Amino acid sequence: MISSELLEILACPSCKGDLVYDAEKALLTCHGRHCSQCGMPLDDAGNCTCEACAAVPARAVGLEYRIEEDIPIMLIDEARKFDVP
Numbered sequence: 152m153i154s155s156e157l158l159e160i161l162a163c164p165s166c167k168g169d170l171v172y173d174a175e176k177a178l179l180t181c182h183g184r185h186c187s188q189c190g191m192p193l194d195d196a197g198n199c200t201c202e203a204c205a206a207v208p209a210r211a212v213g214l215e216y217r218i219e220e221d222i223p224i225m226l227i228d229e230a231r232k233f234d235v236p
């Protein structure tokens with residue numbers, strides 16, 4: 152379990168958005184729109200601003216951070232990506 156105090160200060164390391172906590176699955180999910188390639192937040196037009204991704208159209212994905220032994224793994228590289236509309 153993660154304490155509500157900790158939950159309150161946790162935010163998505165990519166977009167600083169709010170996270171949804173699923174205690175059963177031990178997951179913290181950000182439903183924001185992130186680049187499918189680098190994981191950084193997309194701009195309002197749905198484009199990634201980093202140079203590496205500029206050549207390839209970015210897909211919007213949400214990020215799912217797992218919790219291991221009550222420690223949330225807040226790393227963009229470690230997050231599972233899932234498609235968002």
Ligand SMILES: [Zn+2]
Binds near residue numbers: 166181184214
């Ligand atoms: Zn996010």
Ligand SMILES: [Zn+2]
Binds near residue numbers: 188189191199204
């Ligand atoms: Zn990108």
